[in-house]
Amino acid sequence: MKFPNDYMERLYGGWLGKVIGVIHGANIEGWSYERIEQTFGEITDYPYFFKHFAADDDINGPALFMRALDDFEPARLTAQEMGHTLRNYTGEGHGFFWxxxxxxxxxxxxxxxxxxxxxxxxxxxxEQNGRTTAEQIGGQIFSDCWGLVCPGDLEKAAELAGMMSSVTHGGDGIRGGRFIAACIASAFVRERIEDIVEDGLPVIEETSDYAQMARDVIAFCKQHPDDWREAFAYVKDKYGYQHYEGVCHIIPNAAVIVLSLLYGQGDFSRTINICNMCGWDTDCNVGNVGTILGVLNGPEGIERKWTTPINDFVCCSGIVGSLNLQTIPQLVTDTARLAVKLNDEEIPGWEDILQDGSTHHLHFELPGSTHALEWKYRGNERILLANTSREAYKGRRSLQLTAPSVFTGTTFDVFFLTYGSPSDFDDSRYDPDISPTVYPGQTVEAWLKLDESVGTGLHVRLFAEDDLTGRRLYSNLFILNGEWQKVSYRIPYADDFIIGKIGMEYAVSGDSSLREKSFSLKWFLDEMKIYGPADYAIDFASQRMEKWNALHQTVSQLTYLRGIWRLEDGRLAGGHGFEPAECYTGSHRWNDYLFRVKLKPLSGDHHSVLFRVQGAMRSYAVGLAPGQTIALHKNFEGYRELESKPFPWKHGIEYEVEVRVQGSLIEVSIDGNAALRFRDEDAPYLRGSIGFGNSGGSRTAYSSYQVRSLV
Structure with missing residues (x-):
């Protein structure tokens, strides 16, 4: 398979369309056509606006399920490995799904x-769950990713979508996933929406209810091409909710998707508005058609009224917290990397970007991309952020920043979120828990250039801002001019510092005669990167409980699998569960590091620290164990012991456990004394975050921890 020349741009359009569609329909999910019409009349814009949109299952599924291609060998992927992926990225009973x-x-x-x-x-x-449960909508709404990684290959897209859908669904629940994935794959190579819809039919059984519904809607639309409302009346009568059991059956909503695609006539705005006005499961349906139309039209075929409010921002709610705060260009890059791995084919011109291992890489090569950069100006004017082909340090594009009205002495910030707490969102939706994506010890760099028409100086300092206190760590001062200039900053070691924002603080300098005169300021940003190992420590006495809603309250920076985790007397206290209770923080990208933890066993026989955590099903754990031992375990769909040694631990005594991981070598010490040394030669986990855990009803208190690089 050969990637289309504009694959990356269309891929970006597809992810934009997905996120736009989900947000467009989110707050009217479950509404009827009549209620929507009475409330909004003709919908032409977002019904609601969000400062940052919280996680939604429609985005969680495609963003995280595609990681099966990263965790396993794509050519030999099985339904069992898809099931592993579902459990690996899902917290039990919270987040991700309904x-x-x-x-x-x-x-x-x-x-x-x-x-x-x-x-x-x-x-x-x-056979296991009954037709009503098996044929709900989920297989359809989570399948976008499989079409995105298989441009033009409808059969492969449908095969992967069907495999993933079969983990949770059956019958038409699987067929919907296959149909949507095939339509998305088709949109990369087709020009007419009618052809795309027709392309989705051969991958499902011709005699199925799903196929019959699609043919009926197609036929009605051909006979009545001018009025989508007439078509919806037909759909509501023949395929409405009244004919199906369950909370959200796939057939009525799939009928709305087919209808809106055909009556939208390939126009992005018209299509998603028709789909939203039909009602029912709006965020799911509009999300699917948004992906199809986004791929078909690319980002330049999507009006700015849709893209500007979301500003490339994405939030998920899996249990790997560093995957929960992303940008759409990051999702595009990850998707493209997986597509390269799946198809064993390079994407010409994008090799450097796809092979870049930075934690964040803001390259602006995707038309219209902003990488979720925001601004804070201590005046009343906006700072305008615009993707441009006018200037570039590397590649073809950069970000143009314009302050329309400034004075000498003006200061302002440009930044992006690297951590999210409840105050950053309007609601909790699917219970996001987030770990920081940037840590002390890492390096920030960027290339900046002052527009040649600007006759004044612009001073800049890079900063990292603590989310808990607002305290900032600053780089040295740089003075910009009309040439591309590199600015960089290695964030120093820090105690009790959760980086919530990474940004640039600007100050306008110049002739004092300009102080009372307003003028416009313009400059460019390109190739902003964050990379390197973490170097920091946290005392849990410095942390806080974060209240998202009455039922969703978590400890700052932690995600959790299960258990009750709270701050008590300045310590992280938790567990309580008879199954393994675990919580996590740090980055899924970390490789070789030292992880030092002070813990106190309060009750029970299992008290652990976790490392190289890749999800709920993949990690290592070491800790105080039954029989007065210290034990090392490896988790792959359940923990198995790798090694243990006697250690006379006692309840109520605090111990310092230190883990060093370098490649496959694991070294453990307690209170400065060597305890275990083990080399894992059996498919070792070489990357992953950190965590805390226990089981069997145990309770453990953790007072502090430290992470340092061994590179």
Whole structure:
């Protein structure tokens, strides 16, 4: 397979369309056509605006399920490995999905089946769960990613979508996933929306209810081409909710997707507005058609009224916290890397960007991209951020920043979020828990250039801002001019510092005669990168409980699998669960590091620290264990012991546990004394975050921890 020449741009359009569609429909999800019409009339814009949109299951699924291609060998991927992926990135009973009850929520049902030993694809099948549960909408709404990694290859896209959908669904629940993935794959190579819809049909059984519905809607649209409302009346009568059981059946919503695609006539805005006005499961339906139309038209075919409010920002709610705060260009890069791996084919002209290992890489090569940069100006004027081809340090594009009205002495910030707490969002939606994406010890660099028409100086300092206190760490001062200039800053070691923002603080200098005169300021930003190892320490007495809502309250910077985790007397206290109770922080990218933790066993026999955590199903744990031992375990769908040695630990005594991981070598000491040394030669985990855990009803208190690089 050969990637289309404009694959990256269309891929960006697809992810933009997905996120736009989900946000467009989010706050009217479940509304009827009549209620929407009475409330809004003709929808032409977002019904609601968000300062930052919180996580949604429609984005969680495609953003995280595609990681199966990273964790396993794509050519030999199985439904069982897809099931592993689902459990690996999902916290139990919270976040990611709608946890509506066994036999009610399809994903909840499949998760519990998998957990209790029912393998995929039986876990999602009609035979296991019944037709009503198996044929709800989830297989359709999570399948965008498979079309995005298979441009033009409809069969492969449908095969992957069907495999993933089979973990949670059966029957038409699987067919919907195959249909959507095939349509997205088709949109990379087709020009007419009618052809795209037709391309989705051969990958599902011709005699199925799903295929019959699609053919009926297509036929009606051909006979009545001028009025989508007439077509929706037909859909509501023949395929409405009244004909199907369950909370959100796939057939009515798939009919709305087909209808809106055909009546939208390939126009992005018209299509997503029609889809939203039909009602029912709006965020799911508009998200799917948004992906298809985004790929078909590319980013330049999407009006700025849709892209500007979201500003490339994406939030997810899996349990790997450093994957929960992203940007759409980051998702595009990750998707493209997986597409390269899947198809064993390079994307010409993008090799350097796809092979870059930086934590963040703001390259602006995607038309219109902003990488979720924001501004804070201590006056009343906006700072305008615009992707431009006028200037570039590297490649073809950069970000142009314009302050329309400034004076000598004006100061302002340009930054992006590297951590998110409740105050950054309007709601909790699917319970996001976030770990920082940048840490003390890492290096920030960027290339800046002052527009040649500007006759004044612009001073800049890079900064890292603590989310808990607002305190900033600053670089040296740089003075910009009309040439591209590199500015860089290695963030120093810091205690109790959660980096919530990375940015640039600007100050306007110049002739004092300009002080009372307003003037416009313009400059350019390109190739901003953050890279390097972490070097920091946290005392839990400095942390806070973050209240998202009455039921969702978590410790700052931590995500959790299960258990009750709280701050008590300045310590992280938690566990309580008879199954492994775990919480995590740090980056999934970390490789070789030292992890030092002070912990106190309060009750029970299992008190651990976790490292190289790659999710709920993949990690190492070492800690105080039954029989007065210290034990090292490896988790792959359940922990197994690698090594243990006697250690006479006692409840109520604080111990300092230190773990050093270099490549496959694991070294553990307690209170400065060597305890375990083990080399894992059996598919070792070479990267991953850190965490805390226990089991068997144990309770543990953790007072502090430290992370230092061994590179």
């Amino acid at each position: 946890w509506g009850g066994y036999g009610v929520s399809t994903e909840h049902t499949a998760y519990m089946n998998l957990k209790n030993g029912v393998p995929a694809p039986q876990s999602g099948s009609i």
